[in-house]
Amino acid sequence: MRCGKCCLSNLSFYVKDADIERWKLQNREDILHIIENCQAVWAGDHFVSARDGTFLHGCPFLEWDGGIYNCSIYGTRPRVCRDYRPGSSKICSQYYKGL
Ligand code: SF4
Structure with a gap:
């Protein structure tokens, strides 16, 4: 969606x-540079940048595209993204559909 x-x-x-x-x-x-710059590490239950402690809000490759979100690296997105199944997590609006 x-x-x-x-x-x-x-x-x-x-x-x-x-x-x-x-x-x-x-x-x-381009991707490696962003990953290296983010240096995301867990801080309790959220990610921060190990570089400067900045709170990281979601994926740096997510783009807002006039009403929908777009993955700017969709063709080579990480394995975890390829394996994700919509509705498999409580954060997903489709989670309760079909129950
Ligand atoms: S699919 Fe993965 S890489 Fe693409 S925007 Fe979402 S979290 Fe980022």
């Missing part, structure tokens, strides 16, 4: 070594 909720969640965006390796192979310095 492109509501952006899962991408705005503190919990949804993290990358694994396989994502990093893929982006290196794809020469996606």
Whole structure:
């Protein structure tokens, strides 16, 4: 539905070594630069930047596109995003549908 909720969640965006390796192979310095700059670490129940302590609000690759949200790296998004199933989490507006 492109509501952006899962991408705005503190919990949804993290990358694994396989994502990093893929982006290196794809020469996606743009992505690697942002990941390196964010340096997201857990601080209790939310993410902050280890660089300067800035509170991180959702995924840095999420874009607002005139009424809908858009993933700016959709074709090479992290594994965790590919595996996410709408409705599988309580943060999703589709969670209770079909029950
Ligand atoms: S990489 Fe794309 S799909 Fe994954 S959380 Fe960010 S905006 Fe959402």
